Amino acid sequence: IRAHLTIDPHFVVGPVNRRLFGSFVEHLGRCVYDGVYEPAHPTADEDGFRRDVMELVRELGVTTIRYPGGNFVSGYRWEDGVGPREERPRRLDLAWHSTETNEVGLNEFARWLDKVGCELMYAVNLGTRGVQEALDVLEYSNIRSGTALSELRAAHGSPEPHAIRMWCLGNEMDGPWQLGHGTAESYAQLASKTARAMRQLDPELELVVCGSSGAGMPTFGEWERVVLEETYDDVDYISCHAYYEPRDGDYGSFLASAVDMDRFIDSVVATADHVKALKHSTKTMHLSFDEWNVWYQTRYNELERITDVDTWPVAPRLLEDAYTVVDAVVVGNLLISLLRHADRVTSASLAQLVNVIAPIMTEPGGDAWRQTTFFPFALVSSLASGHTLELRLDCPTYQTALYGDVPVVDAVATHDAEAGATAVFLVNRSQTEEVTLEIDATHLGDVLIGSVQTLHDEDIHAANTLHDQGRVGVAPNGTATIDGGVLRLTLPPVSWTAVTLV
Numbered sequence: 016i017r018a019h020l021t022i023d024p025h026f027v028v029g030p031v032n033r034r035l036f037g038s039f040v041e042h043l044g045r046c047v048y049d050g051v052y053e054p055a056h057p058t059a060d061e062d063g064f065r066r067d068v069m070e071l072v073r074e075l076g077v078t079t080i081r082y083p084g085g086n087f088v089s090g091y092r093w094e095d096g097v098g099p100r101e102e103r104p105r106r107l108d109l110a111w112h113s114t115e116t117n118e119v120g121l122n123e124f125a126r127w128l129d130k131v132g133c134e135l136m137y138a139v140n141l142g143t144r145g146v147q148e149a150l151d152v153l154e155y156s157n158i159r160s161g162t163a164l165s166e167l168r169a170a171h172g173s174p175e176p177h178a179i180r181m182w183c184l185g186n187e188m189d190g191p192w193q194l195g196h197g198t199a200e201s202y203a204q205l206a207s208k209t210a211r212a213m214r215q216l217d218p219e220l221e222l223v224v225c226g227s228s229g230a231g232m233p234t235f236g237e238w239e240r241v242v243l244e245e246t247y248d249d250v251d252y253i254s255c256h257a258y259y260e261p262r263d264g265d266y267g268s269f270l271a272s273a274v275d276m277d278r279f280i281d282s283v284v285a286t287a288d289h290v291k292a293l294k295h296s297t298k299t300m301h302l303s304f305d306e307w308n309v310w311y312q313t314r315y316n317e318l319e320r321i322t323d324v325d326t327w328p329v330a331p332r333l334l335e336d337a338y339t340v341v342d343a344v345v346v347g348n349l350l351i352s353l354l355r356h357a358d359r360v361t362s363a364s365l366a367q368l369v370n371v372i373a374p375i376m377t378e379p380g381g382d383a384w385r386q387t388t389f390f391p392f393a394l395v396s397s398l399a400s401g402h403t404l405e406l407r408l409d410c411p412t413y414q415t416a417l418y419g420d421v422p423v424v425d426a427v428a429t430h431d432a433e434a435g436a437t438a439v440f441l442v443n444r445s446q447t448e449e450v451t452l453e454i455d456a457t458h459l460g461d462v463l464i465g466s467v468q469t470l471h472d473e474d475i476h477a478a479n480t481l482h483d484q485g486r487v488g489v490a491p492n493g494t495a496t497i498d499g500g501v502l503r504l505t506l507p508p509v510s511w512t513a514v515t516l517v
């Protein structure tokens with residue numbers, strides 16, 4: 016298969032916002048306990064955080080981290096997680112049928128974020144709670160001193176405010192599984208009231224209202240319209256969530272998951288802009304794609320639920336998908352889709368970070384290692400900079416059961432004029448054919464190849480596991496040449512590639 020790509024630095028889509036490389040830590044399974052926090056682990060620091068995990072988080076290059084949920088947040092009382100540990104209550108977590116010990120809460124997590132150099136994006140509970148509790152946690156975390164809750168935070172050992180800028184107004188409130196789920200109208204009213212109250216305290220906050228939990232929801236589209244009509248002036252972002260998995264062995268469709276993500280984003284942008292027109296507004300709504308990943312959700316749904324409340328476990332092994340090569344190629348392609356929409360998607364969170372559908376896995380008392388999906392994320396986070404460019408890509412298509420005809424190759428490029436650096440991210444979705452790709456980079460002037468790294472394996476189901484942690488990685492792609500500004504390289508079947516031009 017032959018493909019041709021033209022890069023022109025004049026065709027700018029939008030700036031690459033570092034918040035696109037965010038992630039998500041939920042009190043779910045072993046994400047917090049035995050993941051981020053394991054005081055008995057040999058690498059644990061003075062606060063009980065695993066140093067080996069912190070090193071991997073830094074290497075991954077994540078920026079903003081959404082916390083504490085997820086479905087969990089819709090039943091959460093933030094006050095349970097602050098103050099002396101020995102006094103913190105154990106609670107039933109209705110979302111995941113687990114027992115929450117509350118050993119880690121807002122102050123510990125903020126401390127961990129300081130150590131790994133990430134920004135906190137905090138979700139308030141609009142499932143079982145409302146305006147007052149959102150105001151309370153805002154006061155507790157952001158007011159410097161001199162009020163009851165800011166002084167309480169200081170008394171709890173955190174004298175400095177957490178200065179949280181980004182706040183999610185609940186989680187997936189369109190989902191019938193969500194505690195406190197209601198209609199779009201009822202949620203929109205609560206979200207609007209909460210947003211306005213929070214802004215009375217601090218007008219500079221960045222607020223995210225819940226969009227749909229997936230484009231496949233029966234209320235998708237209409238939910239966004241109703242919610243935005245009510246909250247348009249009160250919020251800065253509407254959220255999108257999407258998870259993908261291969262169904263019935265249909266890898267052709269699975270490899271084209273980013274086509275679905277593109278359409279999802281375009282639909283939400285269209286709906287937001289429709290509301291903008293209705294309101295004669297000059298403000299443009301941004302999208303926060305604050306849950307996205309490959310998730311073998313069918314496997315999870317087939318598991319038997321723990322029903323006897325006396326046996327709801329603490330930090331059970333939940334949603335611990337072992338990612339393969341094909342999963343990493345799809346994750347790499349989803350990153351391409353997010354970057355392509357850099358003008359409207361200005362925040363995104365890979366769900367999640369440790370153990371739970373995560374790029375980083377840990378064993379209690381043992382190792383921490385990189386899943387296959389770690390590699391495309393880390394490379395995009397470290398190489399994408401400046402602005403996303405609109406590309407001209409000519410390549411054949413193939414037929415998929417779910418998305419019709421889709422291009423065999425997908426690509427995005429970023430260009431940093433100041434640094435004189437260009438990065439191109441590429442995927443070959445063909446399961447059988449390699450692609451010979453020609454990239455016309457003449458508009459970039461005199462450029463040389465910086466690096467070309469490809470993720471590929473003869474076995475698309477190969478994974479990194481506890482006992483084989485280095486099985487899959489990225490390797491230099493030795494096929495690349497450049498001549499007269501034209502780069503030629505080969506993309507193996509089911510592969511993801513990062514190219515830098517300097």
Ligand code: AHR
Pocket residue numbers: 041084085086087186187228306366367
């Ligand atoms: O990330 C796992 C779960 O997926 C989250 O808790 C929820 O928001 C979504 O349905």
